[in-house]
Amino acid sequence: MTALDQLCRLRSLRVQRARERCAQAQAEVDQAMHAVRERQHRIAHCRREIEALAHAVVHALAPRLPRWSGVAAAQRERLADRLERDEYALIGDEQALEEAQERLQQARAELTRALAREDALQDLAGETRRAEALAREQRSEREIEDQGSPRGRVA
Template sequence: MSAPFGALPGLADLGRGLDRADARQLLRLRELQLRRARGAVAEASDHVSRAQQALDHRQARVTRTRAARAELLTDIAGRLAARLPQWAPWASAHRAWLDDQLEREEYALINDERVLEQAQDRLAERRRELARCEHRESLAAALLDQQRRHRARGEERRQDAEREDRATGDRAW
C-alpha cells in the first residue's frame, strides 16, 4: 500500500529521528514555501486579471471596428448613395482601412485569447503547487505536534517512574 498524497512513508519514525530544532526548522521551511506559493498564486491571479482585461478591451475594439464598417456600408447604400461618384474613392479607401483594422484586431483577439488561456493554465499550476505546499506544511506541523506529544508522554512516564520509585523506596524503609 502506498502512502497518501504527499505523505512520507514512515512519518512516525521520521518524527522520532528529528530533534526538536530540526522539526521546527522543517516547519519554518514549509511555512516559507507556503508563503512563496501563495505569492505565486496571487501573482498568477493578477496576470489572469490583466489578460482578461486586455481581452475585454480587444473585444470592444473589434466590436467598434465592425460597427464602423457596418455604418460605412449603410452610409454607402443610404445617405452617400446620391453622391457616391464624389465619395467613392474615399469610401473605398476607408472601407479597405476598416477591413485591414478588423483583420488586425481579430488576429490580436486570437492572440489575447491564447495569452489568457496560458495565464489560466499557469494559475491552475500555481494553485496545485499551493495545495502541495499546504499539505507539506500540515505534515510538518503534524510531525512537530507528534514529536511534542511523544516527548510529553516520555516525560509523563519518567515522572510516573520517579513517583513509583519514591513510593517503593518509602515502603522499603
Template sequence: MTRVLPHPREAGQLQRLRTLRVERARERCGQAHADVERAAQAVRERQRRIERHQQEIEALSRAIVHQLAPRLPRWAGVAGAQKDHLAERLEREEYALVNDEHDLEQAQERLQQARAELTRALAREDAVRGLVHDSRRAHRQAREQRAERELEDQGGGPARSAR
C-alpha cells in the first residue's frame, strides 16, 4: 500500500502547527500546575487557621479551669460566649477547608487533563515529524528519478548503450 505524502513545504507547515499546539499544551500544563500549587497553599493556610482556632479553644478551656475558676460566676457568661464564638469560627474554617480541598482536587484533575493533552500533542508532533521526514525523502527520491530519466532521455543513459 502506498500512501500519498504531502509536499515537504506542507508537511513543514503541519509540523510548525503541531509544535505550536505542543507549546500551548505546555503553557496550559504550567498554568494548571500553578493552580494546583495555589489551591494546595490555600488548604495548608486553612489548616493552620483551624489549628490556631483549636489552640485558642484549648487555651480558653484551660483558663476557665485554672485562672478564671475563682471569678467564674462573674465571668461565666462572657467565657461561654467567647467559647461559642471560637467554636463557630472553627466550624466555619472547617467547612471552608472542605471547599478548599474540593478546589484542590478539581485543580489536580485539570492538571492531569492538561498533562494528558500534552502527551497527545507530543505524540501528534512526533508523528508529523516522521511524516515530514518521509515526505522530504520521497520528494528527494522523485527528484533524483526525474533527473535520471532526463539523462536517459538525452541519450547518454546506460539503458541505450546496453542495446
C-alpha cells in the first residue's frame, strides 16, 4: 500500500468519524426536541387542570365552597407551583435544544470540511496515478525505441 493510498484511507476514516459525530449530534437534537415537546405537553395539561379547577369552583363546588375552599385553594396552589416549575424547566430544555442544535451544526460543518478534504485528495490521487501511468507508458516507449535503434543493438 502506497503512502497515497494510506492517506486516502485516513481521509476516508475521518469522513466516517465525522458522519458518526453528525449522527450522534442529530440523535441529541432529536432527544432534546422530544424533551421540549414533552415539557410543553405537561405545561398545557397543567393549564387545563387549572382551568378545570377554576370552572369547578365556580360551578360544581359553588354550593359547597365554604366547606371545600381550603382544599380548592391548596389544589390551585399546587397546580400553580407545578406549572411554574415546568415553565422554568422548559427554559432549560429549550437551552439544551439550542446547544444540541449548535453541536449538530458544528458536526455538519466538520463533515463538510472532511468531505472536501477527501475529494481534494481523491482528485490529487487520480492526477498522480494518471501521471505515473503516463510516465510508465513513456518509459516503455523509450525502451522500445532504444531497442529498435542501431545504438541500442550490440553487434
